[in-house]
Amino acid sequence: MSKSMLHSMRIDGSRDEWWAGLRAPIVVAPMYMVTTARLVLEAGAAGAVAVLPAHNLASSAEFDSALHDMAVAIRAFGPGQFAPWGINLVAHASNPRFADDLTIVASHRCPLVVTSVGSPRPVMDAVRAYGGRVWCDVISIEHARKAAAAGVDGLVLVCAGAGGNTGWINPIAFVKEVRKFYTGVVAVAGAITDGAQAYSLQLLGADLAYIGTPFIATDESAAANEYKDAVANGSLDDLVLSKAASGIPANLMTASLKRLGLDPANAPSLNVGSWSDSAAWSAGHGIASAGPRQSTRQLVEQMIREYVAASSSVGPVL
Ligand SMILES: Cc1cc2nc3c(=O)[nH]c(=O)nc-3n(C[C@H](O)[C@H](O)[C@H](O)COP(=O)(O)O)c2cc1C
Incomplete structure (x- = not known):
């Protein structure tokens, strides 16, 4: 592959020290009520970036304590043995914990903050001050x-x-247009389930695959057993793009909407701010490749093998 096809994070090995411990361009995406500190620890030890939503801890005090325990666990790894890890912060006025959680993030010097919903500006100075990095999700x-x-x-x-x-x-199309004006790290989210797909995204101009759904079915996920099974055995036909839970389009599992008495075709029937405030289950279009149920470590290691196999074997087809 030519150097010009290696993008801002430089998976060729010339990337900077911040990336030490990363073994494939894989990010375990933050998932409300699913991602646990244990999941992040297992993913980081296996060599993937993983991001914990601050709001998965019930209070700022619990968040602080979880980060303390994580820091102790991560310190036991030698240099380059644990991938960069991150925190997802909802950077919006509607998040009453924002200021406290940001102070906690800074006090633990979390390597990465991924902002969602609001502007990333309010977090940048605090995170950059200790050498952390800020990514922002965009649609x-x-x-x-x-x-x-x-x-x-x-x-x-x-x-x-x-x-x-x-x-x-x-x-x-999204990667192509963003690369016209942006040279920083680009991660792609949506229906990615394996390491070969992560490699193909790099060919298209991205750096990283940002993967949620397959990790719902892992041992370390906080999802209910039934939800894990539904994801591990699911198919695209089990999903509906629906506003039924909150008025905002989300990929939801039809059966979970019906169980709540909601009509998948109609919106909105529940007075909640987000689908995640309902008891609906969400999954992405990669659902059919999300099983079997296994540990986070096994799943990350599988993706690394797939990435290495794809990147070492892909040549011209014609
Ligand atoms: C159950 C579930 C919960 C999610 N919760 C969050 C969240 O709290 N914060 C966030 O930024 N994104 C959240 N997302 C989006 C993921 O971070 C990521 O963008 C998405 O899972 C990628 O698509 P995929 O599931 O098809 O891999 C959630 C996704 C799912 C499936």
Whole structure:
């Protein structure tokens, strides 16, 4: 592969020290009520970036204590033996914990903060001050341009087919247009389930695959057993792009909406701010490749093997 096809994080080995411990361009995406500190620890030890939503801890005090325990566990790894890890912060006035959680993030010097919903600007000074990096998730070019202008280190392009509050843009087109104006780290989210797909995204101009759904079914996920089984055995036909839970389009499991008495075709029937405040289950379009149930470590190691096999074997087809 020519150097010009290796993007801002330089998977060729010339990337900077911050990336030490990363064994493949894989980010385990933050998932409300799913991602646990244990999941992040297992993913980081296996060689993937993993991101914990601050809001998965019930209070700022619990968040502080979880980060303390994580720091103790991570210190036991030698240099280059644990991938960079991050925290997802909802950077919006509607988040009453924002200021406290940001102070806690800074006090633990979390390597990465991924902002969602609001502008990344309010977190940048605090995180940069200790050498941390800030990525921002975006669903449109306008949004991506604003985050790029704010000077973020990375953009997460939330594309069509993503679990949770989905984007709608095709990933091929999204990466191509963003690369016209942005040279920082680009991660792609939406329906990615294996290491070969992560490699193919690098060929398209991205750096990293940002993967949620397959990790719902891991041992370390906080999802209910039934939800894990539904994801591990699911198919695309089990999903509906629906506003039924909150009025905002999200990829949801039809059976979970019906169980709540909601009509998947109609919106909104529940008075909640987000699908995640309902008891609906979300998954992305990669659901059919999300099983079997296994540990986070096994899943990351599988993806690393797939990435290495794809990157060492792909040549011209014709
Ligand atoms: C159950 C679930 C919960 C999610 N919760 C969050 C969240 O708290 N914060 C966030 O930034 N994104 C959240 N997302 C979106 C993921 O971070 C990521 O963008 C998405 O899972 C990628 O698509 P995929 O599931 O098809 O891999 C969630 C996704 C799912 C499936």
